Amino acid sequence: MLADGYNFMVSSNEFKQQALSQLIELLRIPSISALPEHKADIERAAGFIESALKTAGMTRTGQIRGAGNPLVYGEWLGAPDQPTILFYGHYDVQPPDPLDEWKSEPFSPTIRGDNLYARGASDDKGQTWILIKAVEWLLTRDGRLPVNVKFLIEGEEESGGEHIEAYLASKPAQLAAGAVVICDTEMFAPEMPTICTGLRGLVYGEIHVEGARQDLHSGVYGGAAPNPLQALAEIICALKDKDGRIRIPGFYDRVEKPSPAEVEAWASLPFDEEKYREAEVGSPALTGEPGFSVFERTWARPTFEVHGIRGGFTGEGAKTVIPARAVAKVSTRLVASQQPGEAIDQITTAVAAACPKGVKAQFKLLHAAAPSLVNTASPYIAKAAAALQETFGARTVYMRSGGSIPVVGLFDRHLGIPSVMMGFGLPDDNLHSPNEKFYLPNFYRGIDATARYLEMLAA
Amino acid sequence: MLADGYNFMVSSNEFKQQALSQLIELLRIPSISALPEHKADIERAAGFIESALKTAGMTRTGQIRGAGNPLVYGEWLGAPDQPTILFYGHYDVQPPDPLDEWKSEPFSPTIRGDNLYARGASDDKGQTWILIKAVEWLLTRDGRLPVNVKFLIEGEEESGGEHIEAYLASKPAQLAAGAVVICDTEMFAPEMPTICTGLRGLVYGEIHVEGARQDLHSGVYGGAAPNPLQALAEIICALKDKDGRIRIPGFYDRVEKPSPAEVEAWASLPFDEEKYREAEVGSPALTGEPGFSVFERTWARPTFEVHGIRGGFTGEGAKTVIPARAVAKVSTRLVASQQPGEAIDQITTAVAAACPKGVKAQFKLLHAAAPSLVNTASPYIAKAAAALQETFGARTVYMRSGGSIPVVGLFDRHLGIPSVMMGFGLPDDNLHSPNEKFYLPNFYRGIDATARYLEMLAA
Numbered sequence: 001m002l003a004d005g006y007n008f009m010v011s012s013n014e015f016k017q018q019a020l021s022q023l024i025e026l027l028r029i030p031s032i033s034a035l036p037e038h039k040a041d042i043e044r045a046a047g048f049i050e051s052a053l054k055t056a057g058m059t060r061t062g063q064i065r066g067a068g069n070p071l072v073y074g075e076w077l078g079a080p081d082q083p084t085i086l087f088y089g090h091y092d093v094q095p096p097d098p099l100d101e102w103k104s105e106p107f108s109p110t111i112r113g114d115n116l117y118a119r120g121a122s123d124d125k126g127q128t129w130i131l132i133k134a135v136e137w138l139l140t141r142d143g144r145l146p147v148n149v150k151f152l153i154e155g156e157e158e159s160g161g162e163h164i165e166a167y168l169a170s171k172p173a174q175l176a177a178g179a180v181v182i183c184d185t186e187m188f189a190p191e192m193p194t195i196c197t198g199l200r201g202l203v204y205g206e207i208h209v210e211g212a213r214q215d216l217h218s219g220v221y222g223g224a225a226p227n228p229l230q231a232l233a234e235i236i237c238a239l240k241d242k243d244g245r246i247r248i249p250g251f252y253d254r255v256e257k258p259s260p261a262e263v264e265a266w267a268s269l270p271f272d273e274e275k276y277r278e279a280e281v282g283s284p285a286l287t288g289e290p291g292f293s294v295f296e297r298t299w300a301r302p303t304f305e306v307h308g309i310r311g312g313f314t315g316e317g318a319k320t321v322i323p324a325r326a327v328a329k330v331s332t333r334l335v336a337s338q339q340p341g342e343a344i345d346q347i348t349t350a351v352a353a354a355c356p357k358g359v360k361a362q363f364k365l366l367h368a369a370a371p372s373l374v375n376t377a378s379p380y381i382a383k384a385a386a387a388l389q390e391t392f393g394a395r396t397v398y399m400r401s402g403g404s405i406p407v408v409g410l411f412d413r414h415l416g417i418p419s420v421m422m423g424f425g426l427p428d429d430n431l432h433s434p435n436e437k438f439y440l441p442n443f444y445r446g447i448d449a450t451a452r453y454l455e456m457l458a459a
Numbered sequence: 460m461l462a463d464g465y466n467f468m469v470s471s472n473e474f475k476q477q478a479l480s481q482l483i484e485l486l487r488i489p490s491i492s493a494l495p496e497h498k499a500d501i502e503r504a505a506g507f508i509e510s511a512l513k514t515a516g517m518t519r520t521g522q523i524r525g526a527g528n529p530l531v532y533g534e535w536l537g538a539p540d541q542p543t544i545l546f547y548g549h550y551d552v553q554p555p556d557p558l559d560e561w562k563s564e565p566f567s568p569t570i571r572g573d574n575l576y577a578r579g580a581s582d583d584k585g586q587t588w589i590l591i592k593a594v595e596w597l598l599t600r601d602g603r604l605p606v607n608v609k610f611l612i613e614g615e616e617e618s619g620g621e622h623i624e625a626y627l628a629s630k631p632a633q634l635a636a637g638a639v640v641i642c643d644t645e646m647f648a649p650e651m652p653t654i655c656t657g658l659r660g661l662v663y664g665e666i667h668v669e670g671a672r673q674d675l676h677s678g679v680y681g682g683a684a685p686n687p688l689q690a691l692a693e694i695i696c697a698l699k700d701k702d703g704r705i706r707i708p709g710f711y712d713r714v715e716k717p718s719p720a721e722v723e724a725w726a727s728l729p730f731d732e733e734k735y736r737e738a739e740v741g742s743p744a745l746t747g748e749p750g751f752s753v754f755e756r757t758w759a760r761p762t763f764e765v766h767g768i769r770g771g772f773t774g775e776g777a778k779t780v781i782p783a784r785a786v787a788k789v790s791t792r793l794v795a796s797q798q799p800g801e802a803i804d805q806i807t808t809a810v811a812a813a814c815p816k817g818v819k820a821q822f823k824l825l826h827a828a829a830p831s832l833v834n835t836a837s838p839y840i841a842k843a844a845a846a847l848q849e850t851f852g853a854r855t856v857y858m859r860s861g862g863s864i865p866v867v868g869l870f871d872r873h874l875g876i877p878s879v880m881m882g883f884g885l886p887d888d889n890l891h892s893p894n895e896k897f898y899l900p901n902f903y904r905g906i907d908a909t910a911r912y913l914e915m916l917a918a
Contacts (some may be wrong), residue, residue, distance in 0.1 A: 034776030095778055101673060147692055159776045170525040185677075200678060204777045213741025214560060217891040219659060219862025220645075222792055223703070223756035224735075229765035229787075233695035242693060242815055244682070253770040276683075282672025287685045287817040296683035305677045306688035307780050308771035313788060317493030317618045318825050320665045320789045320790055320863075321766050321891055328688075329772060331779055333681055356701055366777050403678025405781075429876045432780055 010391075010448035011137040011311075012063070019133040019447065020116070020440070022052070026091075026125050027109040027118040029371075033092035033159035039388070042155050045091040046070045049128070056136035058151070069155030069164030073223075075174070076135070077148045082458050084148035085380075086177035086417070087135075088407060089128025089184065090157035093120035094432045101434035114409050116438050122425040127183040128153055130424060130443060134450030146458035150177055157407070158253060160204060160367030164407060168414040179380035180411045181453075185423030186431075188269055188399045190439070193449070194390035195381060196421035198299065198400035199408055200264030201371035203343050207235060208352055209326050211359045216322040218351035226358030228326035229312055229355075235361055236328065238354035240304045244288040244297075246332070248350040251302060254337045259299045262400075266295040269397065280428060299400035303333040333402060340368035369406030374419060384420045387453035391445050403431075467680065469850075469907035470596040478592040478906065479575070479899070481511070485550075485584050486568040486577040492528060492532075492618035501614050504550040504660055505529040507766035508587070508612050516594035517610070523842025528614030534633070536592070536607045540717035541917050544839075545636035545876070546594075548643065548868060549616035552579035553891045560893035572898050580897035581884040586642040587612055589883060589902060593909030605917035609636055616643075616866070619826030621662060622634065623866060627873040638839035639870045640912075642905070644882030645890075647858045649898070650771035652847035652908070653839060655880035657758065657859035659710025659869055660793030660830035662802050666694060666810055668785050670818045672773075677761060677779040685817030688771055697813035699763045703747040703756075705791070707809040710761060713796045717759045721859075725754040739887060758859035762792045799827035828865030828874055833878060839916075843879045846912035850904050862890075881908070 031045035046063055053061045053074030064071040066181070069092065077084070096106035096119045102109035109118035120126070131151070138145050152175065153163045185196040203371035209228035216225050242244050258266070273294055277286050288297040297303075311326030313446040334343055348363045355361035374381065376398060385396035401421075408419045424446035430436045466554035490504035491497040505522055512520045512533030522528040528551065536543070555578045563569035568577035579585070590610070597604050611634065627634070645656040668687035675684050696803055699705050717725070736745050738871045747756040756762075770785030772778035793802055807822045814820035833840065835857060844855035860880075867878045883905035889895045 034778055036775060059602065095772065095774065097557045097772070098674065130865075158778075167667045184797060202678075202779070204779065211742045214889070214894075215557065215860060215892040216740070218762070218766065219661075219792060219860070220886075220890065221740065221757065222762035222764050222861060223760055224745050224753050225740045226742050226744070227764055229768060230695060230699065233692040233765070234701060236689060236692035237696045240689065277691050280679065281675070281684050283817050285685070285817040286683045288682045294683050298680065302680035302681055303677070305681050305686055305779075305781055306692070306771070307677065307778060308773035308782070309688060310773040311769040312765070312767035313554065313556070313721050314767035314769040314786075315493065315554065316495060318788070318790075319493060319617075319766060319891070320661070320663065320764075322764055323767070327773075329777070331677060331777075335677060356746075358744045360743060401678070402681060403676065429681065430673070432778070433674040435673070435881060452609075 010451045013095050015137055016444045016447065019129065020443065023126060023129045024109045027120055027127065028107055031092050031155065032095050033156050033161060034095055035371050039163050042069045042092060046072050048153055053131050053151055056132050057139035064167055064198040066163045066166060068161040071164060071167060072151070072153040073219045074151040075149065075213055076145055078144055079146065079148050082147040084150065084177045085174060085408065085454065085457060086150045086152060086180040087131040088152050088180050088182045090124045090154045091128060092155045092158050093123070093125065094158045098434060103435055115437040116440055117435055117437045119436050122429040123431045123436065124157065124184045126438040126443055127424060129444065130446035130450055131183050134447045134454070137447060138451050138454060146177040146455050149454070150175065165410055168410045171414055175415055177417055179378070179418050179420050180345055181420045181422060182315045182405060182408065183422060183424070184405055184422045185401050186425035186427060186429065187423060188397055190426055191392065191394055193392040193394060194397045194423065195385055195396060195398055196401045196423060197374045197376055198336065199372050199405050200402050201338065201340055201369045201409070202404035202406065203334065203340055203347060203365070204331040205363055205366045207232060207328045207330055207361060207363055209359050209361045210324065210326050212322065214324045217323050221322055227322050228359055229267065229309070229323060231356050231359045231361065232309060232326050232328045234356050235351060235354040236306055239350055243290055246302060246304050248346050250346050251343065254339065256336050258296065265398065266293070269399070272453060298402040300335055302335055302338060306330050333404065334371045336371045336373045338371060340370055344368060367403050370409035372408045372412065374421070378417060378418050380420050383456045384422050384453050387449050387456050388422065390452055391449035460524045469910045474596055474697050475903045475906065477589065480619070482585060482588045485588065486579055487566055489566045490551050490614065491554050492615050492620060493554055498534050501528045501551060505512060505531050505614055508550050511591050512610055515591050516598035521665060523626055523703055525622045525625060526846055527620040530626060531610070531612040533610040534608070535604055537603055537606050538605065541606040541638045543609065544611045544913065545611060545634060545639040546590040547611050547639050547641045548590055549583045549613045550587060551617050552582070552584065554616045557893060562894055574896040575899055576894055576896045578895050580895050581888045582890045582895065583616065583643045583899040585881060585902055586905065589905035589909055590640065590642050593913070596906060597910050597913060603912050608913070609634065620672065624869055627869045630873055632843055636876055638837070640879045640881060641864060641867060642881060642883070643864055644860050644880045645884035645886060645888065646882060647856050649885055650851065650853055652851040652853060652855045653882065654844055654847070654855060654857055655860045655882060656833045656835055656857045657795065658831050658864050659861050660797065660799055660828045660868070661790055661863035661865065662799055662806060662824065663790040663791065663824055664829045664909070665789045666691060666789055666820060668820045669783065671781065671783050673783045674690045675781040677781050680781055684781050686781050686816055688782060690815050690818045691785050691787050692767060693815050694810060694813040695765055698809055702749055705761060705763050707805050708803070709805050713798065714761060714797050717755065724857065725752070757861040759794055761794055761797060763789065765789050770889060781888070786847045792850045792863065793830045795830045795832045799829055803827060818906050828863045829868035831867045831871065833880070837877050839877060839879050842915045843881050846908050846915050847881065849911055850908035
């Protein structure tokens with residue numbers, strides 16, 4: 001069951017198998033935060049996590065209720081002279097569609113080979129489970145922990161809910177800690193333990209376009225009536241050019257170049273662009289801004305993406321409708337030092353400026369998150385790198401991630417604590433896609449590395 | 460119940476009220492040909508029509524089965540020395556979505572004021588019912604008809620089904636007639652009896668775009684992976700410019716200018732462009748090719764329209780997906796003398812040429828119809844104009860329609876007979892839109908005008 005590179009085993013095989021069985025139960029809960037009809041599943045998942053924290057040996061647990069899905073809290077504070085670490089994860093998942101592309105049901109976890117397939121297997125139930133089980137193992141083995149631990153597990157990470165922001169903004173005393181460990185990122189490559197040092201921010205919203213008062217027949221009105229879908233196409237093309245350059249005025253003004261040391265380190269990472277295109281992306285060609293490497297384009301450059309377009313008729317057959325309204329769901333990724341508020345203003349202005357004749361167009365914000373960059377000089381980062389290296393038997397690498405974990409910026413801003421982004425996912429884990437998986441040897445090593453990290457923090 | 464301009468009454472009030480009650484029953488059947496789940500409703504509607512033809516006094520009826528929805532046939536041939544007229548209509552309807560914009564349920568016909576609201580009220584169940592009831596009235600009153608009549612009522616007009624084309628292509632002897640009366644168009648304005656002399660053709664299809672092998676996370680892959688929705692936006696903008704000019708190479712080459720007499724006649728029609736924009740379209744401005752009037756743009760110029768875009772995530776909330784695939788449903792309207800086959804080739808080539816880097820794009824045809832122009836010198840047209848004028852007490856006007864009735868071209872091509880497009884719909888009948896309606900005085904006058912037409916044909 002364990003990979004060749006597995007050099008250091010902390011927890012027992014029996015414990016690991018039990019942890020896997022429990023994770024499978026958690027993955028059966030379709031706790032999709034973006035879909036209101038899954039509200040009851042969200043509650044079930046929150047209850048499952050709180051119960052697990054109790055079982056793990058937390059001396060105090062609870063659910064922080066507010067406007068949104070519950071935050072699950074747990075703590076063990078029996079090492080008064082030692083540092084305190086805060087563990088963050090999330091129990092909500094992305095919607096599973098398109099369903100017909102899953103080889104096994106998204107909420108019927110299935111093991112094939114060394115992988116566990118399910119929505120949330122790696123993002124982020126599997127990785128959250130690593131944190132809980134590492135603590136449980138140490139308490140089981142020693143009856144105590146080497147440092148103090150706190151847990152804050154949220155349920156709106158995938159839907160941009162604002163409950164955690166409101167809670168963190170209240171600067172709750174019970175969250176006081178030296179650092180927050182976030183287990184929601186991925187390794188650069190198999191067998192290459194990784195700490196993530198930078199994340200992109202996000203502005204996610206909708207472009208609403210209104211044309212005629214109601215849907216019209218394209219035969220009768222085609223040629224005279226505006227078509228909001230055509231207008232959306234024009235606006236989208238006005239926001240990003242064919243080469244992938246964002247055309248929103250001012251959008252690149254605050255974009256920082258990665259440091260020469262970072263660029264050099266990235267160049268030394270094992271990376272075969274053609275293999276990445278063929279095996280990972282699977283498209284005829286890669287796209288994106290000319291003159292930048294794939295790492296730069298996905299880690300250090302902002303993006304603009306269309307996620308879906310609603311309006312008109314998309315069923316089987318033919319309906320000759322000119323829709324009255326259409327909506328595009330779009331997002332931009334931000335990089336340091338872009339500021340979400342300014343980016344929102346720039347997008348809003350650019351959408352209004354690109355609005356063609358005959359329609360009204362408006363950008364409506366859904367949510368936003370700041371980009372972040374982490375200081376690798378922190379001892380919390382250095383010790384995490386050491387624990388990973390010991391467990392994996394390989395040098396820990398520093399990378400960035402193109403994704404957004406809004407909470408990283410919030411911990412920094414409201415609690416003033418650094419984030420240690422120690423992730424065990426793999427690049428082919430199919431996050432947010434059909435056939436999401438978690439590589440089980442990394443699940444097990446994640447438990448051990450996290451336990452070792454707590455031991456090292458006390459040393 | 461009858462409008463002021465109602466000068467000539469053929470059928471009795473009692474008969475008309477009964478005809479309305481029966482129409483309401485027909486409108487309750489959701490015979491949506493574009494949606495396979497309504498197959499049973501299609502069968503019910505076909506049975507309803509055949510039964511009505513029997514009740515009306517047809518001496519022979521039947522359903523012509525084949526690949527597609529049944530064609531309903533009926534005939535009364537008891538006037539051997541007189542002309543034969545073929546009546547065409549369709550019993551299928553458009554899908555009713557968006558449902559939430561209907562003031563009453565689309566398949567619960569509701570009378571408000573002088574209008575009957577339901578999907579299919581005017582297009583085309585209401586107008587088909589006019590033809591059947593006109594014949595029934597004459598047979599009830601006289602025991603015989605002044606001319607021979609045949610009916611061919613189809614069930615795939617709204618979905619581009621090919622059953623009728625295959626049937627007409629077989630040149631069935633039982634359809635021999637001097638002309639076909641098609642009651643599926645609209646009047647230019649209330650109280651202005653109208654014959655339609657030209658229709659636009661149609662090429663309806665889908666642009667399929669494929670990018671990555673599977674849906675991707677926009678954080679991880681945004682900046683490197685192609686986005687099929689962005690690609691669709693680029694292709695759509697490449698096919699039509701911001702001013703409404705089609706950019707498909709060669710598309711305008713065969714477009715005929717309307718005759719000077721036509722342009723002059725159109726200029727004399729009562730038309731207030733600002734009122735049309737405000738009251739009918741309801742958009743901030745009209746769109747379309749510069750330098751052409753609204754009549755030219757909607758009757759005599761080709762169009763390109765997007766009807767819907769499928770792919771990615773369009774539900775509530777936020778999903779940061781780069782979809783692997785996306786599809787745009789699009790159509791172009793053709794005008795004389797564009798040829799569907801050539802237009803399909805031009806679109807196919809233009810889509811391929813506009814395909815951006817990183818994706819594959821392909822145009823897939825759903826169906827096509829040729830444009831048509833009618834010779835107003837035919838006596839079948841002249842007598843129809845006279846019957847309308849007598850019933851409405853107003854001069855009959857000739858107009859074109861921007862819509863497509865593919866069967867007009869088929870009757871011409873396969874049976875060599877002219878189409879008499881005598882329609883009783885109004886411009887604000889909301890065809891293909893929520894709150895479709897039929898103006899009841901026109902329903903009644905339609906019955907009378909059709910009965911008078913049959914009498915005049917025999918004279």
